[in-house]
Amino acid sequence: MSETTEKKSTYDPKAIEDTYYKLCEARGYFEIEGNEEIQEAGKTFSIMMPPPNVTGSLHIGHALTFTLQDIITRYKRMDGFKTLWQPGTDHAGIATQNIVEKQLLAEGTTKEALGREKFLERAWLQKEISGGNIVHQMRKLGVTPAWKRERFTMDEGLKEAVKEAFVSLYNEGQITQDTYMVNWCTHDGALSDIEVEHEEVNGKFYTMIYKFADGSGELEVATTRPETYFGDTAIMVHPNDTRYKDIVGKEVLLPLTDRKIKVITDTHVDMAFGTGVVKVTPAHDQNDYAVGQRHKLEMIKVFDEKGILNEYCGEFAGLERLEARPIIVKALEEAGHIVKIEDHIHQVGHCYRCKNIVEPFISTQWFLSSDMAQASIQKTKDETKARSEKGSSLFHPPHWINSYTAWMDELRPWCISRQLWWGHRIPVFTCDDCGHQWADKADQPEACPKCSSQKMTQDPDVLDTWFSSALWAMSPLGWGNNGKMSETYNDTDMVDFYPNSLLITGFDIMFFWVARMMMMGEHFQKELPFKDIYMHALVRDEHGAKMSKSKGNVIDPLDMVEEHSADIIRFTLAYLAVQGRDIKLGAKNLEQFRNFTNKLYNASNYLQLNVKSFKDLQEIEIKTPLGRYMQSRLALAVQEVRETLERYKFNESASILYNFVWNEFCDWGIEYSKADRESVVELGAIFKETLKMVSPFMPFISDYLYHKLSGTTLEEGKSLMVMSFPKEIKRDEESEKMFAIIEESIRALRRAKVVIDMGNSKIDKAYIKLDKTIHIDTKMAKPFIQKLAKVEEITFVDAKVADSITDVSDNLEVYLPTGEIDMTPIITKLTRQKEKLEKEIQKLNGMLNNEKFVANAPEAVITENRQALEDAQNKIHKVSAELNNFS
RNA sequence: GAUCGCGUAACUCAGUUGGUAGAGUACUUCCUUGACAUGGAAGAAGUCGUUGGUUCAAGUCCAAUCGUGAUCACCA
Numbered sequence: 001m002s003e004t005t006e007k008k009s010t011y012d013p014k015a016i017e018d019t020y021y022k023l024c025e026a027r028g029y030f031e032i033e034g035n036e037e038i039q040e041a042g043k044t045f046s047i048m049m050p051p052p053n054v055t056g057s058l059h060i061g062h063a064l065t066f067t068l069q070d071i072i073t074r075y076k077r078m079d080g081f082k083t084l085w086q087p088g089t090d091h092a093g094i095a096t097q098n099i100v101e102k103q104l105l106a107e108g109t110t111k112e113a114l115g116r117e118k119f120l121e122r123a124w125l126q127k128e129i130s131g132g133n134i135v136h137q138m139r140k141l142g143v144t145p146a147w148k149r150e151r152f153t154m155d156e157g158l159k160e161a162v163k164e165a166f167v168s169l170y171n172e173g174q175i176t177q178d179t180y181m182v183n184w185c186t187h188d189g190a191l192s193d194i195e196v197e198h199e200e201v202n203g204k205f206y207t208m209i210y211k212f213a214d215g216s217g218e219l220e221v222a223t224t225r226p227e228t229y230f231g232d233t234a235i236m237v238h239p240n241d242t243r244y245k246d247i248v249g250k251e252v253l254l255p256l257t258d259r260k261i262k263v264i265t266d267t268h269v270d271m272a273f274g275t276g277v278v279k280v281t282p283a284h285d286q287n288d289y290a291v292g293q294r295h296k297l298e299m300i301k302v303f304d305e306k307g308i309l310n311e312y313c314g315e316f317a318g319l320e321r322l323e324a325r326p327i328i329v330k331a332l333e334e335a336g337h338i339v340k341i342e343d344h345i346h347q348v349g350h351c352y353r354c355k356n357i358v359e360p361f362i363s364t365q366w367f368l369s370s371d372m373a374q375a376s377i378q379k380t381k382d383e384t385k386a387r388s389e390k391g392s393s394l395f396h397p398p399h400w401i402n403s404y405t406a407w408m409d410e411l412r413p414w415c416i417s418r419q420l421w422w423g424h425r426i427p428v429f430t431c432d433d434c435g436h437q438w439a440d441k442a443d444q445p446e447a448c449p450k451c452s453s454q455k456m457t458q459d460p461d462v463l464d465t466w467f468s469s470a471l472w473a474m475s476p477l478g479w480g481n482n483g484k485m486s487e488t489y490n491d492t493d494m495v496d497f498y499p500n501s502l503l504i505t506g507f508d509i510m511f512f513w514v515a516r517m518m519m520m521g522e523h524f525q526k527e528l529p530f531k532d533i534y535m536h537a538l539v540r541d542e543h544g545a546k547m548s549k550s551k552g553n554v555i556d557p558l559d560m561v562e563e564h565s566a567d568i569i570r571f572t573l574a575y576l577a578v579q580g581r582d583i584k585l586g587a588k589n590l591e592q593f594r595n596f597t598n599k600l601y602n603a604s605n606y607l608q609l610n611v612k613s614f615k616d617l618q619e620i621e622i623k624t625p626l627g628r629y630m631q632s633r634l635a636l637a638v639q640e641v642r643e644t645l646e647r648y649k650f651n652e653s654a655s656i657l658y659n660f661v662w663n664e665f666c667d668w669g670i671e672y673s674k675a676d677r678e679s680v681v682e683l684g685a686i687f688k689e690t691l692k693m694v695s696p697f698m699p700f701i702s703d704y705l706y707h708k709l710s711g712t713t714l715e716e717g718k719s720l721m722v723m724s725f726p727k728e729i730k731r732d733e734e735s736e737k738m739f740a741i742i743e744e745s746i747r748a749l750r751r752a753k754v755v756i757d758m759g760n761s762k763i764d765k766a767y768i769k770l771d772k773t774i775h776i777d778t779k780m781a782k783p784f785i786q787k788l789a790k791v792e793e794i795t796f797v798d799a800k801v802a803d804s805i806t807d808v809s810d811n812l813e814v815y816l817p818t819g820e821i822d823m824t825p826i827i828t829k830l831t832r833q834k835e836k837l838e839k840e841i842q843k844l845n846g847m848l849n850n851e852k853f854v855a856n857a858p859e860a861v862i863t864e865n866r867q868a869l870e871d872a873q874n875k876i877h878k879v880s881a882e883l884n885n886f887s
Numbered sequence: 888g889a890u891c892g893c894g895u896a897a898c899u900c901a902g903u904u905g906g907u908a909g910a911g912u913a914c915u916u917c918c919u920u921g922a923c924a925u926g927g928a929a930g931a932a933g934u935c936g937u938u939g940g941u942u943c944a945a946g947u948c949c950a951a952u953c954g955u956g957a958u959c960a961c962c963a
Contacts, residue, residue, distance in 0.1 A: 010923090010925075194959095198959090198960085198961085205963090221963085222963065223963060224963070225963090268962095268963095269962095269963085270962060270963085273962055273963070274962080274963065275963095277963090278962090278963050279963075280963095281963095285963080287962080287963075288963085346961095346962085347960090347961070391903080391904070397892095399891060399892070400891090402890065402891060403890070403891065403957095403958060403959075406889085406890065406891095406958095406959075407958090407959070410959090410960090507957090507958085508958095510958095511958095511959095538957095542899085544956095575911095576899095576900085578900080578901075580892065580893090581892085581893075581900085582893095582956090582957090584899070584900090586899085588899080588911090588912065589899085589911090589912095591912095591925075592911060592912075592925095594925065595923095595925040595926090596925090597925090598923065598925045598926090599922090599923065599925080599926090601922085601923080602922040602923035602925095602926085603922065603923080604922085605922045605923075606921095606922035606923080607922080608922090609921080609922070647903095651900095651901075652901080652902095655901075655910075655911095658910090658911095659910085666922085666923085667927085670922075671927095674921090747929095750928065750929065751929070751930095753928095753929090754916085754917080754928080754929050754930085755929095757917090759916085759917060759918075759928065759929065760917060760918045760920085760927095760928070761918095762920090790920085840907075843907065844907080847906095847907090847943080847944075850943060850944090851943085852942090852943040852944090853943035853944070854943080855943070856942085856943045856944085857906075857943060857944075858906085860906095861906055861944090864906080865906085865907085868907075
C-alpha cells in the first residue's frame with residue numbers, strides 16, 4: 001500500500017509505441033526510399049517476408065521470425081542500404097477453404113449447394129476480414145516492412161505470375177498430367193508427399209484366413225487395414241520361400257465375397273516378417289501398386305474419393321472406410337476368417353491440415369517433374385562448397401544443408417493439383433470438339449489453337465498453395481505480373497532485389513517453401529533466389545514443451561506486448577535466438593529485459609539531472625579522459641554488434657548491447673562521471689550514439705530517449721530508424737589502459753574494505769602502490785578512485801605502508817591503515833589467494849618446461865604465458881610477504 | 888533404419904580459425920549514497936555426459952559410447 005510514495009521512475013511504453021509507429025509509417029520510413037537521405041550508391045538489401053496465412057492470427061513463432069527480419073532490415077536501412085522488406089499474405093488453399101466450409105456448415109448449407117462462384121465470393125470476403133487482422137497484429141510488434149507494397153498470393157499480379165510459370169513449365173514438358181497413386185485425404189483431396197505427417201499409432205494386426213478355391217486348405221494373411229481386402233487382386237510370397245513353393249499359381253477365395261485371386265511371387269516380400277504371405281491391394285497401397293504394375297494386376301478401388309465403400313465390398317457398400325473396419329472385422333470373425341488380432345504400433349500418414357488418415361489412392365493429377373530442380377540442386381551444392389572454403393555458408397546454421405540436399409537428391413514428382421475451389425485455377429483447357437489440351441495464360445482463351453473451336457473446358461482443380469509461394473522471391477518484384485499491380489513495384493526491382501539478400505524462415509517449411517523457391521528461382525532466373533538463408537528454431541514454453549492450444553501453454557505475443565512492450569518482447573527473442581537451438585521462453589526472460597529498459601530509462605534520467613540536452617557524437621569533440629574512454633568502449637561494441645549481425649548471431653549482438661549499456665556505460669561510465677561532471681555532456685552524446693545501435697532491437701524506447709536527450713520530439717524531428725548506424729569510431733588504447741588501472745584500484749580497495757567490514761562506508765585514507773611497469777596520470781586518476789572506492793584521500797606510494805592491510809592484484813597493491821582490528825579474515829583470504837596462485841604457477845611451469853610446447857607454440861602464446869608466469873610469481877611473492885607480516 | 892542437433896555452475900544457456908571457462912537467474916554477506924531496490928558492492932559455485940585418439944596444447948578436432956531431441960524413410 002505504498003502507491004502514494006511510489007516514485008515515477010519507470011518508462012511507460014503504452015504512451016509511446018502506437019504513436020511512434022503510426023508516425024513512422026505515415027512518413028514512409030518503411031518503404032524503399034524511406035532512408036533516402038543516408039542511402040549509399042550501389043548498396044541494396046532485400047528480404048521477402050514469409051507470407052503468413054491470410055486466415056491466421058499472430059502467434060509466437062511469427063513474433064520471432066518477424067522480429068529477426070525487422071532487426072536485420074532496420075540495421076541495413078540505417079547502414080545506408082536501399083532496403084526492401086516485402087510484406088504479404090498467403091491464400092492458404094486448404095486452410096482457408098476449410099474455414100469457409102465450416103462457416104457454411106454452421107449456416108446449414110454446403111459449398112456444393114452454393115456453387116463455385118458464390119463460394120469463392122465467400123472466401124474472398126473471409127480473406128478481406130481476416131487478412132487485415134494479421135497485418136495489424138504485426139504492426140504491434142513494431143515491424144517495418146514496406147507496407148505500401150503489400151501483396152496477396154492471389155492478387156491480380158501474382159495470379160499472372162502463377163500462370164506465367166505454369167504455362168511455361170507446361171510447354172517445356174515439366175508439368176504433366178498422370179494417373180498415379182497419390183496421397184489422398186478423403187476430406188481435402190490430393191496431397192503432396194510432404195503434406196502427409198507420419199505419426200505412430202496404436203493399431204491392430206489382423207491375421208485372416210483365405211481358403212484355396214480348390215478346397216485344398218487355407219492361407220494365413222496379415223493386414224493392418226482389413227477393410228481394403230476387398231480390393232485384393234493377388235496373394236504374394238517370396239519366390240525363394242520353400243514353405244509356399246507348392247501354392248504358387250493356385251487361387252484363393254476372398255472371404256465373404258468369394259472373388260478368386262491368384263498366388264504370385266515377388267521379391268518385395270520379406271520372408272522373415274509375419275507369415276511371409278502378403279495380400280496385394282494395388283489400388284490402396286504404395287508398395288502393392290508397384291507390385292500390381294509389375295504383374296499387370298487389376299487395380300480395384302474399394303472406396304470413392306470420400307472414403308465410401310463401393311459395390312466390391314458387398315453388404316458393406318455405403319459405409320465410410322474407417323467406420324466400416326470394426327463392422328467388417330466382426331463379420332469376418334463370425335464367419336471364422338479371423339485367426340487372431342494383435343496390438344500393433346505402426347506409422348500412419350495423417351493430413352497436415354485436417355489430421356484425417358491419408359489413403360494411398362489412384363487418381364489423375366498434375367505433376368511437376370523433379371528434373372526442373374536439378375540445376376538448383378547442383379548450384380546449391382557448388383555454392384555451399386565455395387562458401388565453406390571461405391569459412392562461410394549458404395544456410396545459417398550451416399548444418400541444414402545436409403537435410404536439404406538429402407531431400408532434394410530424392411526429390412519425387414510434385415503433385416501440384418488440389419481438389420479445391422479456393423486457389424489458382426489450373427490454366428489448362430481441353431477443347432470440347434477436338435479434345436486438344438493446352439495451357440493458356442488467358443482466363444478465357446478465345447479459341448482452341450488446333451481447331452479454333454470456341455467450346456472448351458478448363459481443368460476444375462486448383463494449384464497447391466505452395467506453387468504460388470514458390471515464386472515469392474521474385475513475383476512481388478514484378479516478375480510475370482504482366483503489368484498488373486504495377487503500383488506495388490518498380491521496373492528496376494528485379495535488378496535491385498533479385499537474388500534476395502536473405503531469407504529468414506522456420507526450418508519446418510524448408511521443403512514446402514525454401515526448396516520450391518530455390519528450384520523456381522534458378523529455373524526462371526538462372527540464379528538462386530537467396531544469397532543467405534537463415535533458419536530459425538521453434539519457440540517453446542519455459543519447460544521446453546511445444547506450445548499448443550490443447551496444452552494451454554501458448555504465449556500470445558499480443559498479450560506480451562500488452563503486458564510488457566514490443567521493445568521487450570523483441571529484445572528477449574533476439575537475445576534468445578541462438579542459431580540451431582530452440583528457444584525456451586518464460587516470464588523470467590522477459591523480466592530480465594524489462595529491467596534492461598528500465599536501466600536505459602534511468603541512465604538517461606541521470607544524464608539529464610546534470611545537463612538538459614545533448615548533441616550528437618558527430619557534432620562535438622570528446623575531450624575529457626572519461627569521455628575518451630567511454631567512446632573507445634563504444635567503438636568496440638559497435639564493431640562487435642556489426643560483426644555479429646552480419647553473421648546473423650542475433651543473440652550475440654543483443655548480449656553485446658546489454659553488456660555495454662549496463663556493465664560498462666552505467667556501472668562504470670556513469671559512476672565515474674560523478675567524479676567529473678564536465679564529462680556528462682560527452683557521455684550524453686555517447687549514450688545517444690548507443691541508442692542508435694539499440695534502435696533495430698528496441699525501436700521505441702531508443703527513439704523516445706534519443707529525442708528526450710536531444711531536447712527534440714519525434715513529432716518534429718527525424719526518427720533514429722532513418723539515421724546512420726554507428727560506424728568506425730576510434731579506439732583509444734591509452735585511455736583504456738588507464739581506466740583499467742583505475743578500475744583495478746577501485747576493485748582492490750572495495751575488496752580490502754569488505755575485509756575490515758567497511759564495505760559500504762566511506763573511509764578516510766588509503767594507499768596505492770602501482771607496479772613499477774605501470775605509469776598513469778595519478779593526479780587524473782585520483783578523484784575517480786576516491787569517489788568510487790569511497791575513500792576521502794588516496795595517496796600513491798612507492799613502498800608498503802606500515803600497520804595496514806593489503807590487497808594484492810595484478811598490477812598494484814592497495815593498503816588500508818588499520819587500528820585495532822581482527823586479522824583472521826585477512827589471513828584466510830590471503831592464504832586462499834596463495835593456494836590459487838600456486839596452482840596457476842604449477843600449470844604454467846608445466847607448460848613452459850615442456851620443450852615441445854616451447855618449440856611448437858606460436859611466439860605470441862609463449863610470451864603471453866611467460867608473462868603470466870612472471871606476473872603470478874610476483875603476485876605470490878607479495879602475498880607471501882604479506883602473510884609473513886602476520887605470522 | 889538414415890541424417891542432423893543437444894549434453895558446460897543449483898537452474899536457463901553463451902562460448903568459430905584449438906591457447907589458463909562466461910552471462911542471466913538463484914544463492915551467501917552487506918548497502919535505501921543524490922539515475923535506477925526493475926538498483927548497488929563483495930563473494931561462493933563447473934572432472935565442459937563418458938572413454939579413447941590427434942596435438943606442445945582439446946569445452947572446441949576425430950572415433951566410440953551413454954542420455955536426449957528433431958527431421959526423413961519405412962514391412963504387409
